Amino acid sequence: PSITADGKTLIYTSRRPDNVGGKYDFNAECYFDDIYISKWDEQKQDWAPSKNIGAPINTDFHDANMSISPDGNTIFIYKNIDGVTQSGDIFFSTKSPTGEWSEPKPILNKLINSSYFESSACITADGNTMFFVSEREKDGYGHGDIYMVKKEGNSWGIPTNLGPVINTPYDEIGVYIHPDGKTLFFSSNGHKTMGGHDIFMSYFENGKWSEPINLGYPINTPREEIHFVLSTDKRTAYISSNREGSIGDYDIFKVDMTDYFRTNKDIPTNVSLAITGSTLTIMKGKVSDANDSKPIKATLTFKDVIDNKTYVTESNENGEYFITLPSDKRYEVSTKAEGYKPFTLKFKVPRNDELDTPSLIKHFLLNKE
Structure with missing residues (x-):
């Protein structure tokens, strides 16, 4: 799941019979991926029924949500198109002033989209920094690693691996940067987990990322937690997990985070104060x-x-x-x-x-x- 900074738009990936191509993946025994969208209903104080976001974002192929930009004007999409991509690349679509989404285009930077699998991407609220996940071997520490790249003029610069504090010999996926631009969340099975992939948090302070903190229960469980987003006011989180209570395979769960950072004893006091101290x-x-x-x-x-x-x-x-x-x-x-x-x-x-x-x-x- 991904939400805009104003908390009014939610997008996510789902494999449903109403996918745009109507295709079924017999190897995976499920329908093809499509992206769905829901708007916050102020009157009901709940999410409205979601809709398939449709063409041109969704196609006959697998189309998966990576993230929506904090301003809600750009969606980052995973696509793996026969004859176009090699292992799956980062595409993006922008919204016009009248609300239409553009034809998705790949990020034209070979240092970002490589011949390897790029599975996740998000940008800071100011639009100047991107975080993404790649399984490239060069400069990597293991399977999926998290990289950061800054804008140079109108183009993206040279990506930097976030290093061994964040990345392990195993899998780091589902990267998300909070609108504060300093708090990074990601899923990993390489750091100490409760089982499978867990959600971790790192805080950027004094020029470096802090040691990742396992967010613990009820955010993490012995099952798989693969993506996490936190509202701008840090009061509500959304998680993708196949934990007990799921209706299907992976479901989206909502977590009340009102007192979480203040009461979690695993979070150092200085980090807790930094995260909660400034709205x-x-x-x-x-x-x-x-x-x-x-x-x-x-x-x-x-x-x-x-x-x-x-x-x-x-x-x-x-x-x-x-x-x-x-x-x-x-x-x-x-x-x-x-x-x-x-x-x-x-x-x-x-x-x-x-x-x-x-x-x-x-x-x-x-x-x-």
């Missing part, structure tokens, strides 16, 4: 030309006026930007675009409990030089 607020909006309202691709730099930490994102071709910021702080945002005068604004992001939803919308109008 997040979604900042989003559009950057447009002040005269004709045309969208502008711009760089937005948010600076905390107290501790001088900076958070950077870019608006897309539709002028839309999206970022998550620590709440209850004052910021100065600088908006810059080629051919336009820079625009600077100071504002406060209130505490989450001062808002109906953890999001703020700010639009920016730029004047030409």
Whole structure:
């Protein structure tokens, strides 16, 4: 399962008779993979009945969800197409302003999509860093390893293996980076588990990833837990597991995480405080030309006026930007675009409990030089 940062969209993979190609995999004794989508029903306070996301994302082949971007505008998809891919690659589809999904395309970087199996991918809320799983032998520590790659301009750079603290000689899969950009979750059967694959957490601090922590029961069981996502407010998690109580094979389970990080004795105090101490607020909006309202691709730099930490994102071709910021702080945002005068604004992001939803919308109008 994957959720957007606002908690209003859920997507997942399922093998059902209504798959787009209508195909059955006789070797695996199940239907082909398709991606399904559900929207949060505010009135019922529950997920609405899910629907097959349909073409062009789902095809006659296996189409599996890797993740949906925090802003909900990009879906990363696993595809293994005869004559096109070698062992399964990372594809992506973007949503237009009118809500249609584009034809999925492979990531055109041979250092990301290799001749080996790439099974999982996700990006940070600012869109500048991707984490993915690959079974490549070069630079690998075992079976599936987690890699990180940063954006360089409009392209992805050179991937880096997260190293032996995270990766083992066995299997690391199902990678997920929280919208805070610092808390990494993944599934592994190489670290100490309760049985099979368990969910682990690592926190990025002082330039390195912490020793992975087994999230324990009730998140993990003696059965298989293969993917985990955590809501932006860190109060709700969704897990894919074949534990007792599953209706079919792997099912999606919901976990109340309200007091989890504070009460779990296996999580070091400094990590627990870091994770729970700062709530997040979604900042989003559009950057447009002040005269004709045309969208502008711009760089937005948010600076905390107290501790001088900076958070950077870019608006897309539709002028839309999206970022998550620590709440209850004052910021100065600088908006810059080629051919336009820079625009600077100071504002406060209130505490989450001062808002109906953890999001703020700010639009920016730029004047030409």
